Amino acid sequence: MAVAALTATAAAAGCDDGAAPAARNVAATGAPQPAPTGSGGGPAGGAALPAPGDPAATPGRLRAGVTLRRSGGFAAHDDTLAVGADGAWTFTSNRRLQEGRLTAARVDRLRDLLATPAFAAEAARVFRESCTDGLELTLTTGDRTVTWRDCGQAGRPGTAAAIVDQLGAWTPF
Structure with a gap:
């Protein structure tokens, strides 16, 4: 329900071109590899994030890649989505690899969400919510x-959860 509402909001704001995520399946032969991130470094590269609407930000590109990991739960998930600065993504689940690319509009939307003060504040917090068979998410x-x-809704970091919901709508995650 939250994914549908967020996707509908993004579509109404012109952030979603309605295209289905382009993906191809590739058998994984080893450890998952993150999507290319360009010269800015990967998720641990420490690149500065732009402010929303920053004229120095290149349209269709992120300043740093994004890695999303989902683990645990009743089904013992171990899923990883890596999005490169150029929007190329890889999704690994159950040793199966899928690849695709976000549209420039989606990369711009993701960049804007990552640059919000709310996301920076969430990164500075520790979330201690605990439940039986809950999935652990790391962005x-x-x-x-x-x-x-x-x-559930209580204890969710709002902006990070919105980013996860958007990535879930745009990729197989």
């Missing part, structure tokens, strides 16, 4: 990481 970009256990 990392640059030097910012938000980790939480998804136990």
